[in-house]
Amino acid sequence: MLRLVPPGRPAAADPLTARYDLGGFYDEMFSAPGVPRQHCERLAAYLADATPEQLEGQQQIVERAFLVQGITFAVYNEGAGSERLFPFDLIPRILPAAEWARLELGLTQRVIALNCFLQDVYGPQRILRERKIPRSLVFSCRHFRREVVGVQVPRGIHVHIAGIDLVRDSKSGEFVVLEDNVRTPSGVSYVLENRLVMLRAFPGLAQSHAVRPVHHYPTELLQILHGLGGRDGRAAVVVLTPGIHNSAYFEHSFLAQQMGVELVEGRDLVVDSDVVYMKTIRGLRRVDVIYRRVDDDFLDPLLFRADSVLGVPGLIGAYRAGNVPLVNAVGNGVADDKAVYAWVPTFIRYYLGEDPILQNVETFLCEDPMQRRHVLAHLDELVVKPVGESGGYGMLVGPSADGATIDRFREVIQADPRNYIAQPVIGLSRTPCYDAGSRQLVGRHVDLRPYCLYDGERVTIVPGGLTRVALRSGSLVVNSSQGGGSKDTWVVY
Amino acid sequence: MLSRIAEALFWMGRYMERAEDTARILDVSYHVLLEGGREAGRLRWEPLIVITGERDRFFALHEDATPAAVFDFLAFRPDNPSSIAECVARARENARTIRDRLSRELWEDVNGLYLAVSRFPREEPLTAGPHRFCDLVKFGSHRFQGVASATLPRDDGWFFLKAGRVLERIEMTARIVDVQYHMLLEGQGEPDPHQWMAVLRSVAAYEFYRRRYHSRIEPECVAELLLLDAHHPRAIRFNVAALQRALSALSGTGPDTYANEAERLTGRLNDRLKYDRIGDIFARGLHPFLEEVQTACRSIGAEITRSYFHYAMGQ
Numbered sequence: 001m002l003r004l005v006p007p008g009r010p011a012a013a014d015p016l017t018a019r020y021d022l023g024g025f026y027d028e029m030f031s032a033p034g035v036p037r038q039h040c041e042r043l044a045a046y047l048a049d050a051t052p053e054q055l056e057g058q059q060q061i062v063e064r065a066f067l068v069q070g071i072t073f074a075v076y077n078e079g080a081g082s083e084r085l086f087p088f089d090l091i092p093r094i095l096p097a098a099e100w101a102r103l104e105l106g107l108t109q110r111v112i113a114l115n116c117f118l119q120d121v122y123g124p125q126r127i128l129r130e131r132k133i134p135r136s137l138v139f140s141c142r143h144f145r146r147e148v149v150g151v152q153v154p155r156g157i158h159v160h161i162a163g164i165d166l167v168r169d170s171k172s173g174e175f176v177v178l179e180d181n182v183r184t185p186s187g188v189s190y191v192l193e194n195r196l197v198m199l200r201a202f203p204g205l206a207q208s209h210a211v212r213p214v215h216h217y218p219t220e221l222l223q224i225l226h227g228l229g230g231r232d233g234r235a236a237v238v239v240l241t242p243g244i245h246n247s248a249y250f251e252h253s254f255l256a257q258q259m260g261v262e263l264v265e266g267r268d269l270v271v272d273s274d275v276v277y278m279k280t281i282r283g284l285r286r287v288d289v290i291y292r293r294v295d296d297d298f299l300d301p302l303l304f305r306a307d308s309v310l311g312v313p314g315l316i317g318a319y320r321a322g323n324v325p326l327v328n329a330v331g332n333g334v335a336d337d338k339a340v341y342a343w344v345p346t347f348i349r350y351y352l353g354e355d356p357i358l359q360n361v362e363t364f365l366c367e368d369p370m371q372r373r374h375v376l377a378h379l380d381e382l383v384v385k386p387v388g389e390s391g392g393y394g395m396l397v398g399p400s401a402d403g404a405t406i407d408r409f410r411e412v413i414q415a416d417p418r419n420y421i422a423q424p425v426i427g428l429s430r431t432p433c434y435d436a437g438s439r440q441l442v443g444r445h446v447d448l449r450p451y452c453l454y455d456g457e458r459v460t461i462v463p464g465g466l467t468r469v470a471l472r473s474g475s476l477v478v479n480s481s482q483g484g485g486s487k488d489t490w491v492v493y
Numbered sequence: 494m495l496s497r498i499a500e501a502l503f504w505m506g507r508y509m510e511r512a513e514d515t516a517r518i519l520d521v522s523y524h525v526l527l528e529g530g531r532e533a534g535r536l537r538w539e540p541l542i543v544i545t546g547e548r549d550r551f552f553a554l555h556e557d558a559t560p561a562a563v564f565d566f567l568a569f570r571p572d573n574p575s576s577i578a579e580c581v582a583r584a585r586e587n588a589r590t591i592r593d594r595l596s597r598e599l600w601e602d603v604n605g606l607y608l609a610v611s612r613f614p615r616e617e618p619l620t621a622g623p624h625r626f627c628d629l630v631k632f633g634s635h636r637f638q639g640v641a642s643a644t645l646p647r648d649d650g651w652f653f654l655k656a657g658r659v660l661e662r663i664e665m666t667a668r669i670v671d672v673q674y675h676m677l678l679e680g681q682g683e684p685d686p687h688q689w690m691a692v693l694r695s696v697a698a699y700e701f702y703r704r705r706y707h708s709r710i711e712p713e714c715v716a717e718l719l720l721l722d723a724h725h726p727r728a729i730r731f732n733v734a735a736l737q738r739a740l741s742a743l744s745g746t747g748p749d750t751y752a753n754e755a756e757r758l759t760g761r762l763n764d765r766l767k768y769d770r771i772g773d774i775f776a777r778g779l780h781p782f783l784e785e786v787q788t789a790c791r792s793i794g795a796e797i798t799r800s801y802f803h804y805a806m807g808q
Contacts, residue, residue: 069590069597070604109536244590268495281649281743281801478683 015048016055020432022293026170027224028093033469034437039492041097045430046205047091058201059090059434065197067292071190073247073480086190087485089433092198093467094209095444100463100491103166103175103450106357108459109348111452114182114335116351118158122149122331132350139175140367140418141340142388143183143304143333145296145304151320151330154228155456159331161185161221163465166358166377170427174357178426178447180336180344182328187466187486188217188451192258194488211490212463217451218258220462224455225289228325235288237261238278240269242294242310247480248348250292266294271314274321291327300331338387338421339365362424366417375422376413379406382422383476384413392479399425400474428476431487432460433469445470447478448489464489498591499653500802505603506657512580513634514665515545515567516684517796519577521695525559525687529629538563540672544665545575561619568626569615577630582611593730596644599637606633652739654796657738664790666696666729670719671783674712686710692719696727716779717771729786736793737763743801755796762789 022033029040036044052483066072072083080466095103120127121138128135154204163185165178182428195214199206222237229235241252243265269287276285290300298308300316318324319336334340344365345356364371364382375382384396396409413420430443450465468478478484518541526538539558542551547566550573555562570576574583587608592600609629618626638658645651675694689710693699698718706714722728737759744752751757774782 037729067608068601070600072594245587249589253589253593262495263591263593264495268497281494281496281499396805 010493016050016052016434016441017044017048017432023430023443023444024170024427025427025443025445026168026173028168028429029448030432033242037096040094042208043092043094043205047441052434055090055434056436057242060090062090062201065200067194067330069193071193071250073250074364080169086480087470087471088197089444089469089487090198090201091432091434091441092206092488092490093431093447093448094492095464097491097493099175100385102165102357103257104461105483106175107162107164107350107450107452107461109354109357110164110177110180110344111159112455113344113347114162114180115157115159115454117327117347118182118332119156120351121334122151122158122329126314127350128346132346137340138334141334141337143296143337144188145330145331145334148320148330152322153329154322154325157228157454157456158182158332159335159454160224160327160329161357161451161463162454163187164452166448166450167361167426168429168448170429173251173429174359175448176208176361176426177213177341177344178343178361179338181449182332182336184328185449185451186248186251186293187224187449187468188462189254190486191451191462191464191466191489192217193254194486198488206490209490210493212493214462214464217453217462218255220453220460221255221291222259222261225261225327226289227455228327231288236286237291238264238287238290240264240266240290241290242266242298246293248293255291259289266308266310266312269312269315271312271318274314274318276312276315276318277479278325278442287324289325289327296330296333299326333388338385339367339418342410342421356366362423363374366420366422372413372417375420376410377408379422381425384409384420384422384426386419387421388419392477392482392484395426397476425476428470431469433471443471444473445476445478446487463491494649496802498594499649500798501587501591502650502653503586503593503657503797505662506654508580508584508587509603509634509637510658510661511575511665512577512584512630514669515575515577515580516627516630516634517695517697518669519547519564519623520631521691523560523564523623524694528546533646538654540698541567544668545668546668547573547575554807555804564618564623564656565615565745568618568623569643575593577611581607581633587690589621589629594650595805596640598644599640602637602640606630606637607711609633611803621655648658649743652742653801656739659735660790660794660797662727663729663732663736664787666727666732667783667786667790670716671780671787674716674779675781684770689715698725698727701725713775716775721766721769730763733759733766740797755793755800758789758793758796762786 018034020030022030022485029036031037066085066088070084073086089376117127127133128138158389161184163181165181166175167178168175191214224231225237226235229237238261239252239256241249241263243249253263262278264278270277270279270284274285278287294310298310300311300313301308302313303316307369316330317355319326319330342360342365344358348354348356364375366372366375380398386394394406398406428445431446432441433444435442446469448466448467450461455462467489468484469487470476470478471485473485475483522538522541538560541563542558545567551566555564566573567576569578573578573579576710585603588595588600588603613626613629627632641654669692673688686709689712694700695717696719702715702718705718708714710739716726718728720729725731740756744756746752746756747761751760
C-alpha cells in the first residue's frame with residue numbers, strides 16, 4: 001500500500017480503521033474488516049494514519065469555509081429564517097471507473113426513455129393508445145398538466161436536467177434506481193462546493209487519486225440553455241428562483257453566478273403579448289430562456305395556483321406560444337411520480353427496444369387491490385411513500401415506526417390509494433464517516449444522486465454526483481430536510 | 494441591471510453606513526460619559542436616540558434613557574429596525590439576494606461581519622465597555638468599502654451601492670449636527686466644548702479640525718467643517734458632490750444638467766453647499782437649513798426609487 005503520511009512519522013498505534021465495524025452491510029470502502037476494496041486502498045491507508053485530532057482539525061476548516069461562504073439551506077416548519085449548514089462528512093466516497101462506466105450507460109438509457117415518455121404523453125399518446133400502460137395511471141397523476149398537451153418544446157427536450165437517485169442494495173452489492181427526479185432536482189451546487197472544499201482541506205489526497213473533475217457542470221448546462229434560445233447562442237438566459245426563503249436558494253444563486261446569467265424572481269418578470277421581459281433600471285428587456293427553479297404549481301397564477309406570488313402571470317401563455325422555453329419543461333412530474341416509476345422499465349423496452357441496464361426497486365402500487373392488500377398486511381416491513389412528494393416528506397419507514405404511525409398510514413392509504421406506493425426496506429450500503437462524539441469511524445447509510453444533462457442528442461453526467469448520508473446511527477433517510485448530510489464523491493480514473 | 498438588484502445594492506450601501514454611523518456615535522458618547530458627571534451623562538444619551546429617529550419606539554420600551562438601555566437599544570435590539578445588529582442583518586440579507594452579482598470576497602466579508610455581530614456577547618459592552626463592539630462594526634464597514642472598491646467592477650451596480658452609502662451619510666451627519674445644536678440651545682447657557690469634540694470625533698474629523706482651524710472648538714467652525722467642507726469624506730458637501738457624480742454616471746448626463754428629479758434635487762443642494770457661507774446659514778438658522786437637507790435626502794431617495802426601482806410600466 002502506498003503511504004501518504006510524511007516520512008518519519010510513525011503509524012498510529014491504534015488506527016481508526018482497525019476498530020471500524022462493517023455491521024453486516026455492504027461497505028463502500030471495506031470488503032471485510034480491515035480489508036479495503038482495491039480502489040480505496042490509498043484512502044484507507046491515509047485514514048489508518050490519521051488521528052482524531054487531525055480529522056477534527058480538518059472538519060473545522062471545512063465547516064468554517066461553509067459558514068463564511070453562507071452555504072446553507074433553509075429548513076421549513078422551524079419558523080422563518082432558519083438557515084442551516086448542510087452537514088458534511090470529510091471522508092470521500094469513491095467509485096471505481098468500471099462501475100461508473102456502467103452507471104453512466106444505465107442513466108443515459110433511463111433519461112432518454114423518460115424524455116421519450118414525456119414527448120409521448122404530451123404528444124401523440126401512443127403508449128396509452130397501444131395500452132402498454134394503464135391510461136388511468138397518467139390521467140390520475142396530480143402532476144400531469146393537460147394545459148401543455150400539444151406544446152412543441154424546443155428540440156423535443158422535456159428532461160434537460162435529471163437527478164436519478166441510486167442506492168446500492170447490500171444484498172446484491174448492485175446499484176438500483178430508487179427514484180427519478182425530473183422536475184427541479186437540486187443539490188448539484190453541493191457537488192461542486194464539496195469538491196472545492198475537499199481540494200483545500202486535503203490537497204495531496206485528491207491529487208494522488210486522480211479524481212475525475214466535476215466543475216464543467218455549469219458550462220455544460222449553459223450550453224444547453226443557450227441552445228434552446230436561438231439568436232446564435234446569444235439568447236438572454238435567466239434562472240428563476242422563488243427567492244431567498246427557498247431551501248435551495250443558495251444553489252439558484254450559485255448556478256446563476258457560475259453561468260454568468262441573471263438570477264430573477266417572479267416579480268422581476270412581466271409578460272406582454274406572450275413575450276417575457278425583465279424589469280431593468282433602463283426599462284424592459286426581453287428574456288429568451290428560463291431555467292426555472294419554481295414548481296409548476298407556482299409558475300403562473302393565471303393558469304395554476306392563483307395565490308402564487310412566486311410566478312409570473314401569463315408565463316404559460318408565452319411558453320405555449322413558443323416564445324420562451326422553460327427548463328425543465330412543464331408537466332415533467334408525471335414522469336417522476338412514484339407509481340409511474342414502476343413502469344420505467346416498460347418505457348425503456350417500448351421506446352428504445354432495449355433491456356434496462358439499471359434495475360428498479362420492487363414497488364407495490366397501492367391503487368391495485370391485490371397489491372394494496374399485501375401492503376396493508378406488511379406495513380411494519382415496508383417503506384411507504386406518497387407518489388408526488390420529494391425531499392423525504394410524508395414517508396413511513398415500517399420497521400422503525402410505532403404502532404400509531406402505522407395505523408395512521410393504514411388509514412391514509414385506504415382513503416387515497418393512488419397516492420401511495422410501498423417498497424421493501426433496502427439495506428442501503430454504508431460507508432465510513434467520522435463521528436466526533438465517539439471519535440471513531442462509524443458506518444452510515446448512503447445513496448447517490450448523479451446529475452444528468454440532456455441536449456436532445458447526448459446525455460452528459462458529471463462523474464459521481466451527490467452522495468447523501470444518513471448521519472443518524474441506523475437511519476436510512478438521507479434527505480437534508482431529515483437530518484442527512486453529504487460527502488464528496490470521487491470517480492477515479 | 495435588474496431593478497431589484499440595483500435596489501438591493503442601494504440599500505446594502507445604506508444599511509452598512511447606518512450601522513457604522515451608529516457605532517461611531519455610541520463609541521464616542523461612551524468616552525465622553527467617562528469624562529463627564531452623572532447629570533451630564535444623562536443629557537448626552539437621550540440625543541443618541543433622537544439622532545437615529547427612534548425616540549418614540551425607545552420610550553415605548555423604556556422609561557429612562559440609561560446608558561445600558563440606550564446602548565442595548567441602539568446596538569442589538571431586534572425590534573429596533575435601526576439597531577446596529579438589524580442594519581448589519583439587513584445589509585447581509587440584501588447581499589444574500591444578490592450574492593451571484595457580488596464578488597465572492599464581498600459576500601464573504603458581509604456574511605462574516607453578520608456572523609461576528611450576531612454572535613457578539615451582548616453583555617460585554619455593558620461590563621467591559623462598548624469599544625470592542627463599536628470597532629468591530631466601524632472597521633467592518635471600512636473593510637466592506639475596501640473589499641467593494643478592490644473587487645467590484647465600476648458598473649451601474651457600483652454607483653447604486655455608492656449612492657446608497659453617501660445618501661445615508663449625508664442624512665446621518667445632518668442629524669448629528671442638528672441634534673447637538675438643538676441640545677446646545679436648550680442647554681444651560683454655557684456651551685460644552687466636550688460635546689462638540691465628541692461630535693467631531695464621531696465623524697473622524699477631530700484631528701482635521703485642529704489642523705484646519707488652529708483654534709478652540711467653536712460651534713460655528715464645527716458646523717462649517719461638517720456641512721461645507723469639500724475635502725473631508727464625512728462632510729455633507731463632500732458627499733453631496735459624490736452623490737451627484739454617482740447619479741450622473743447612472744443616467745449618463747453631462748455636467749450642469751439633469752435627467753431626473755433625483756439629479757435635479759441633488760444638484761440644487763450641491764449648489765447651496767458650494768456657495769453659501771456658514772455665517773449666512775447661521776443668520777437664517779442652522780436648524781431650518783439642516784431640516785432642508787434631511788427633507789432633500791428623503792426626496793432624493795424617493796426619486797431614485799421612482800426612476801430606477803419601481804417605475805410605472807408601459808415604457
